[in-house]
Every structure is written in structure tokens, then in C-alpha cells.
Amino acid sequence: MPPTACPTLRHLLFVLNPVSGDIDKTELEATIRRYCRERGRRATFFHTSGNDDLGRLRSHLAAHPSDAVFAAGGDGTASLVAEALAGGATPLGIIPLGSGNGLSKDLGIPQEVEQALRLTWDYQLRIVDTLRVGGRFSAHLADLGFNALVVERFDQGGARGPGAYVRIATQEYVNYQPAIYHIETDQQTWEGPAFMVTIANANTFGSNVIINPDRELDDGQFEICLIEPFPNLAAPGLLYHLYTNDFDVSDYTRRLSCRRARISVPGQAEVLVQIDGEPCRLPTPVEVEIDPRSLRILGPPASA
Numbered sequence: 001m002p003p004t005a006c007p008t009l010r011h012l013l014f015v016l017n018p019v020s021g022d023i024d025k026t027e028l029e030a031t032i033r034r035y036c037r038e039r040g041r042r043a044t045f046f047h048t049s050g051n052d053d054l055g056r057l058r059s060h061l062a063a064h065p066s067d068a069v070f071a072a073g074g075d076g077t078a079s080l081v082a083e084a085l086a087g088g089a090t091p092l093g094i095i096p097l098g099s100g101n102g103l104s105k106d107l108g109i110p111q112e113v114e115q116a117l118r119l120t121w122d123y124q125l126r127i128v129d130t131l132r133v134g135g136r137f138s139a140h141l142a143d144l145g146f147n148a149l150v151v152e153r154f155d156q157g158g159a160r161g162p163g164a165y166v167r168i169a170t171q172e173y174v175n176y177q178p179a180i181y182h183i184e185t186d187q188q189t190w191e192g193p194a195f196m197v198t199i200a201n202a203n204t205f206g207s208n209v210i211i212n213p214d215r216e217l218d219d220g221q222f223e224i225c226l227i228e229p230f231p232n233l234a235a236p237g238l239l240y241h242l243y244t245n246d247f248d249v250s251d252y253t254r255r256l257s258c259r260r261a262r263i264s265v266p267g268q269a270e271v272l273v274q275i276d277g278e279p280c281r282l283p284t285p286v287e288v289e290i291d292p293r294s295l296r297i298l299g300p301p302a303s304a
């Protein structure tokens with residue numbers, strides 16, 4: 001018998017992104033249907049179109065309430081469903097199908113479909129913070145600078161997967177010019193050049209780079225994680241620290257913990273930002289604020 005905090009989820013909506021990942025979605029739909037039927041659950045489906053999905057999903061949820069909504073796609077689909085559910089009582093589940101799947105990894109959600117589907121009946125409910133970055137919703141990580149540029153190029157290109165990301169990152173690194181940032185938080189002010197500026201509600205990118213170690217999705221604060229310009233010779237050491245949970249050890253990193261921040265780039269009226277894996281251009285200054293405990297998420301049970 002599950003604890004009362006985790007009621008049985010009978011009607012599950014799956015939001016499917018037909019173009020994410022390399023998996024046949026017709027077969028996936030049949031797998032989900034069968035899995036749920038065998039366990040006495042009802043599965044229904046909503047397909048994203050790439051056009052006003054947030055508005056369409058909100059209308060669908062208002063007309064057809066369900067006990068949980070699973071995002072079956074990459075980080076963009078997880079963030080879309082998270083935004084539609086934020087502030088409400090219906091929890092988000094994630095079936096990771098994208099290239100990175102950062103939010104699902106941060107939550108410890110299994111990366112294999114049948115294992116992730118276990119969360120339809122065996123889960124722990126988490127209530128996490130979300131962010132507003134320049135008025136846009138973010139559940140996971142947003143950034144300005146180098147990674148935002150790589151994500152934009154990746155988005156514009158046809159190739160998917162971690163290999164394509166690494167190839168683009170290597171090409172862009174050669175001529176990359178760090179910008180100057182002016183950052184005011186509710187705690188402090190910092191100004192200087194930065195290779196990248198990450199606005200982190202969570203810990204880890206889909207690439208497994210740990211940009212914000214030892215912080216929680218539900219700690220009521222976020223971090224601005226700065227990587228300052230570094231000489232080429234320092235790159236391997238820096239990467240090593242980023243992959244080994246040692247962000248603060250490097251000479252080229254610093255973190256600002258806060259609840260509110262304003263980020264400007266002197267001389268620039270707008271700036272490229274990636275938010276939960278999707279690139280966009282935002283007017284400066286970019287205002288960031290936290291919405292504490294605003295999203296319910298199905299994570300693996302503590303015993304998993």
C-alpha cells in the first residue's frame with residue numbers, strides 16, 4: 001500500500017513529441033498503452049506540433065483533467081509540460097527521449113522507457129522550485145554565453161545526439177569571444193568577462209557536466225554559475241572539474257546564490273539565452289526570479 005502522499009494515478013496523459021529522439025513513436029504509444037492497461041491505468045495522448053503547444057496543452061488539460069501528465073520527449077518537451085502544470089496540483093512525469101534529458105537525469109529518473117514507466121505506479125512526489133528567466137519559464141538550467149551559442153547552432157542544424165553537440169562545441173570554441181556581464185543579485189553585484197553564465201535551479205546538464213553541485217531543485221534559491229575566461233591549456237583541467245562534481249575547485253569558476261538577479265551585457269540590447277535546451281533572444285537586462293515549490297514532479301521512490 002503506497003503512503004497517502006502518493007495516491008494511485010489512474011488516468012495518465014502522455015505528451016508525445018513526434019520528432020524527439022530516434023525512437024518510433026507509434027511503437028512507443030503501443031508500449032505505453034499496453035503497460036498502463038496491464039496495470040489498470042488509462043493512458044491518453046497529446047501530440048506536440050511545434051506550434052503553440054503550450055496554449056493547446058493548457059486548453060487540453062482544462063477540458064480533460066488527468067492524475068498526472070508525462071512528457072515523452074527531450075528537455076524542451078519536459079519544460080513545456082512543466083510550464084503547463086506549474087502552480088497546479090497535477091504532477092509531471094518524464095519519459096526521457098531526447099539527446100540530453102538533463103531534468104530527468106537530475107531527478108534520477110531512469111533513462112530507459114520501460115524503467116521510466118515504472119513511475120506511473122511507483123514514485124515519490126517531489127515539489128520543486130521553478131524559475132522565470134526574462135519572463136520565460138525554466139525548470140532546469142538556462143545560460144548565456146558559450147553553451148547558448150552551441151545550443152542555437154545545434155538547434156539550427158539537422159544532426160542530433162551528443163556527438164553533434166561536441167562537434168559544434170569544438171568548432172565554436174576556436175573563435176569564441178567572451179562577453180562582459182554585469183550581474184546584480186539580492187545578495188551581491190559582480191561584473192566581468194565570462195565564458196558562460198549559467199542560471200541553475202538544478203545540478204547537471206544533459207551532457208553530464210555538473211555545473212551546480214550539491215544544490216537542490218527545492219532549496220528556495222538558484223545559483224548563477226560563472227565560468228570566467230580561461231587559457232586553452234587550462235581547458236582539460238576545467239573540464240575534469242566539471243565532470244567530477246568539483247565546480248568550485250577551478251580557478252576560473254564562481255557561484256552566486258540568490259533568489260533574484262538582473263543580468264546585463266553592457267552595450268547589448270538583447271542577448272542569446274538557452275532555456276531548458278531551447279535557444280531564444282531576450283532583451284537586456286534579463287531579470288531572473290524563483291517561484292519556490294511551484295511544480296510537482298514524480299521522481300523515483302527513495303528505495304529505488
Ligand SMILES: Nc1ncnc2c1ncn2[C@@H]1O[C@H](COP(=O)(O)OP(=O)(O)OP(=O)(O)O)[C@@H](O)[C@H]1O
Pocket residue numbers: 017018019020021048049050051073074075076077078097098099100101160161206277278
Ligand atoms: N510535431 C513537431 N514538429 C516539429 N517540431 C516539433 C514538434 N513538436 C515539438 N517540436 C519542437 O521540438 C522541440 C523540443 O524538442 P525536445 O527538446 O523535446 O526534443 P529533442 O530536441 O530531440 O531533445 P534534446 O533537446 O534533448 O535534443 C521544440 O522546439 C518544439 O517546438
